[in-house]
Amino acid sequence: MEPQIHAPGSVRHAEKRRIGTCQFANRIARAALNAYDDVVPLEYRIENKSQTCVSAVVAHFSTVGGDNDQGKLQVMGLGVGTKFLPDSILREEEIVSGGGCYGKRVRDCHAEVLAIRAFRRQLSLETLRHMKQPDARQQSNKEANGTTQREAEYEPILELVEESNHRDCTNLESTAEQIHRRYRIKSNVTIHFYASSAPCGNATLKKFVKMEKEKFDTSLGPDQWPEQTHAPIAAHSLRLGQFALLVKRDGSILSPQLQQPERLPPEADLQKQSEQTKNEPNSQHHRRKLWPCFENDNWCPPSTSIPNLNKGTLHSCSDKICRWNCLGMQGSLLMTVLDAPIYMSTMTVGRKFSKIICQRALCCRASGFDLSKDAIDKNHDDNGKYRLNHPVVMETSVYMDESGTHDMTGIKHFGQDATFDSNLCWVWWPGKTCNFGYAADCLDTGLTINYYQTIEGSDLNNPDTSLSIPPTFSECSTYAMFQIVMEIFHVGCIRSGLSLSDLRRWKRTLSVEYESAKDELFRHRVFTQWCRRGRCS
Known part of the structure; x- marks a missing residue:
C-alpha cells in the first residue's frame, strides 16, 4: 500500500466521529468504560489511551413503567x-510438566x-454462593459488614429452577448424576456485549x-433497543473467503522447530468441490482445485491467517x-448447573463498526445451525436448547478516547499510528478479590502479576528481573474455573495438576x-475447519 503524505500540523481524531444507533447502546458503552476507569490503574489508562481494546458483558434489569424508565445496568x-500467549510457551511447558499443568495460563x-471468562467466573461465584446458603437472600450482619461497596451493590442475575436431593461426590461417574440444582437467567434480565x-x-x-x-433512532428511549431482522446472506463469495474462519497469526509457530506440515481444509459442503476433486490424492494438482481463499492468506485482515496454513x-x-451465539456464552463447565444456554441480546461496537458485516461475522454465517426441539428429530431432542442466536448489532457514539488526536505530519503508512505495544491485559468481575491493591487481574504471559511492582522495578521483557515477581494463575483461567465447578459438585479429588485429556473427559x-451440540x-459447513485444542497442527 502506498504511503500517505500529510502536511505539517495535520492531525486526526484518535477515534472516527460516529453517530451511534440509540441511547441504549451508548448506555452500555458508558457502563463498560466506567468499569474500566474504576478498576484499571490510571497509569495504564494514561499510557495506553486508545491503544488497547475494552470489552464487557453487561446485565440489564428491566423495569415496569414507562418507555423512558432506565433499568439498572450491571457489568458482569x-x-x-490485545495480546495472546504464543504457542511456543505452552509447548515448552507441556514438555517440562509432562502435560499435567494445562489451563493455568x-x-x-x-x-x-x-x-x-470474567462473566463465567462471576456466574460460578454466584452459583456457589447460593448453594452454600440455605437462603441466598439472607445474610448475617457479620457477612454484610465484610462485603465491599461494589459487592453490596451487586444484584444476582440467576434464579433457581429445580432442586433434588444432594449427596457428596468423590468420582467422575457419580458426579455425572449429581446435578442437584439448576439455574437460569431471571426473567427481567437480559445480557448485552460491548466491544x-x-x-x-x-x-x-x-x-x-x-x-x-x-x-441514530431518536424514537427509542434509554431503556430500549431496536428490533433487527437478520436477512439471509447471499453467499455469493464463499470461494473468496466470505464466511471463512480465521486464526490469530502466531509468529512462534513459523519457526522451523514448530512448523507443522500444511494440512488441507476438510471436504465440506462449503467447498462445493466436484466428486472427482474429492477423490483425488493429496497432491499439488489437488491443491490447485481448492478455492482461492484456502490457498493463501494475502486477503486476510492484518494479523490473521486461515487455519489450514498452520500459522x-x-x-x-x-x-x-x-460460536457463543450458537452454543451460549456460559461454556461447557458452567452448563452443568444451568437450565439453558445464555445468549446475548445485543452487541454494541465502537471503532470500525459496520452493521451488515458484524451480522455476517458474528452470527449469520452460522445459518443452518439449529438444534431447537422444533427443528430436530424427536429421537434426538437432548440438544433442543441450542440454537443460532441473532443479537441486535449496534454502534455507539461513546469513545474510549474522547479528545485524543494523532499527529499525522509527514509520511505515514496505513495503520502506523495504531501501535498496540503493551503486553499487559486486564480482567475483572464484580466478585473479584482485591489482592494487589487494584481491582482487576493484571495478566502478562497469561499469568496474574503485581502491576505496581512490575512498573517500579521490573522489565517484562527481561527474564532476569521479572523472576522476582511470584506469578499466580488468574481466577479466570481454565484451571480455576475447573476448580470452582468441582467445588460446586462437592468433589474432593481436586488435584494440583490438570491435563487436557482430563479436562475433556470431565x-x-x-x-x-x-x-454433543x-x-x-x-x-x-463453516465450522468444519475449527482448530480444536491439540488437534490443529
Missing part, C-alpha cells in the same frame, strides 16, 4: 487487552475473550457487501463470538448435551 465481566488475552472495536477476524473483513452508515491455533474473536461426562456445530 470486563476484559482489556490464560492463553487468549484479547478483550472479548477475557470479558467472557470498543470490531472483533478481530471476519468482522473486520469489509468485503462482499455494501456498507451503510448507521442512523496460528487461536481463532479470531469474530469466530469465537459466532466435560464429556458433566456436560453431555453441550459437548458442540460436535454438531463442528459439522456445520
Whole structure:
C-alpha cells in the first residue's frame, strides 16, 4: 500500500466521529468504560489511551413503567487487552510438566475473550454462593459488614429452577448424576456485549457487501433497543473467503522447530468441490482445485491467517463470538448447573463498526445451525436448547478516547499510528478479590502479576528481573474455573495438576448435551475447519 503524505500540523481524531444507533447502546458503552476507569490503574489508562481494546458483558434489569424508565445496568465481566500467549510457551511447558499443568495460563488475552471468562467466573461465584446458603437472600450482619461497596451493590442475575436431593461426590461417574440444582437467567434480565472495536477476524473483513452508515433512532428511549431482522446472506463469495474462519497469526509457530506440515481444509459442503476433486490424492494438482481463499492468506485482515496454513491455533474473536451465539456464552463447565444456554441480546461496537458485516461475522454465517426441539428429530431432542442466536448489532457514539488526536505530519503508512505495544491485559468481575491493591487481574504471559511492582522495578521483557515477581494463575483461567465447578459438585479429588485429556473427559461426562451440540456445530459447513485444542497442527 502506498504511503500517505500529510502536511505539517495535520492531525486526526484518535477515534472516527460516529453517530451511534440509540441511547441504549451508548448506555452500555458508558457502563463498560466506567468499569474500566474504576478498576484499571490510571497509569495504564494514561499510557495506553486508545491503544488497547475494552470489552464487557453487561446485565440489564428491566423495569415496569414507562418507555423512558432506565433499568439498572450491571457489568458482569470486563476484559482489556490485545495480546495472546504464543504457542511456543505452552509447548515448552507441556514438555517440562509432562502435560499435567494445562489451563493455568490464560492463553487468549484479547478483550472479548477475557470479558467472557470474567462473566463465567462471576456466574460460578454466584452459583456457589447460593448453594452454600440455605437462603441466598439472607445474610448475617457479620457477612454484610465484610462485603465491599461494589459487592453490596451487586444484584444476582440467576434464579433457581429445580432442586433434588444432594449427596457428596468423590468420582467422575457419580458426579455425572449429581446435578442437584439448576439455574437460569431471571426473567427481567437480559445480557448485552460491548466491544470498543470490531472483533478481530471476519468482522473486520469489509468485503462482499455494501456498507451503510448507521442512523441514530431518536424514537427509542434509554431503556430500549431496536428490533433487527437478520436477512439471509447471499453467499455469493464463499470461494473468496466470505464466511471463512480465521486464526490469530502466531509468529512462534513459523519457526522451523514448530512448523507443522500444511494440512488441507476438510471436504465440506462449503467447498462445493466436484466428486472427482474429492477423490483425488493429496497432491499439488489437488491443491490447485481448492478455492482461492484456502490457498493463501494475502486477503486476510492484518494479523490473521486461515487455519489450514498452520500459522496460528487461536481463532479470531469474530469466530469465537459466532460460536457463543450458537452454543451460549456460559461454556461447557458452567452448563452443568444451568437450565439453558445464555445468549446475548445485543452487541454494541465502537471503532470500525459496520452493521451488515458484524451480522455476517458474528452470527449469520452460522445459518443452518439449529438444534431447537422444533427443528430436530424427536429421537434426538437432548440438544433442543441450542440454537443460532441473532443479537441486535449496534454502534455507539461513546469513545474510549474522547479528545485524543494523532499527529499525522509527514509520511505515514496505513495503520502506523495504531501501535498496540503493551503486553499487559486486564480482567475483572464484580466478585473479584482485591489482592494487589487494584481491582482487576493484571495478566502478562497469561499469568496474574503485581502491576505496581512490575512498573517500579521490573522489565517484562527481561527474564532476569521479572523472576522476582511470584506469578499466580488468574481466577479466570481454565484451571480455576475447573476448580470452582468441582467445588460446586462437592468433589474432593481436586488435584494440583490438570491435563487436557482430563479436562475433556470431565466435560464429556458433566456436560453431555453441550459437548454433543458442540460436535454438531463442528459439522456445520463453516465450522468444519475449527482448530480444536491439540488437534490443529
